[in-house]
Amino acid sequence: MSRCYLDTNFVYAHLRSKRGGTLGPVEAWRTKVLSVMDDAGVISSLVVDELAYRLILAWLRDDGAADPLSSYRNDPAAVMTAMRRRLVAAWRAVDLLGLELQPTEHAVVGRAKSLMARPGLAPRDAFHAAHAIEGGCALIASSDSDFDRVPGLQLLAPA
């Protein structure tokens, strides 16, 4: 059992797929990750930020927006007001999971700079990986294959 950093795409897939439904690959991924990680997964403020953004775009699409990104860009304040109730429910669910929030300490920023230099991760990926490493995680649950290039991190990707 090891500590595991949960990338946004993992948490998102979890929140958008009902257990026992027809979404087999998500269920398999969730089962794999939960079977090897310690009780509490680790996230960062980046995950919270990206999760909100992605959920809002998904909800706009659920509501019939043909181009969710344009809808959001046209009036972000109105969209945030309209999504308030659903966001509150999502945060309640995330809180229930008891995830550990890895703070963005000096060590995280320094590590991210190093990862941008070598192995040359994109800035956002570098910060995710840095939060994982400085949070003592040996595992990262993500569908982003770039994390395979990070020494010391084992990628738990969907099958």
Added chain:
Amino acid sequence: MTKISWRVEQLAAQRGWGARQLAEEAGLDPKTVRNILAGRATRVDLNTIAQLSRALGVGPGSLWDVGPEARGAWERTAGVAGEAQPDELEHVLSGSWPEPPDPALERALRAP
């Protein structure tokens, strides 16, 4: 009530260190380190925490595990943000979100 427990033993083991080496690396009394590794230490001063954090190369918050109240939380929260549309999770699982910018870039690109 949330359960908090030390995870120093796991962090030390990842580096191949036992109590003695961790004590040397952190500059701490071996008995103190043994008590922490055994999970018996409940009152540890800030200097000790700082020394352990430095020696193990992790932030202070990583010296503990904070367990969720119930593993069943994962079951209860699956799908609470709605049911994904048919193609939606294919993008997520393949590592390619359909909308191009990430939130930080979205903000940076917004007109002033």
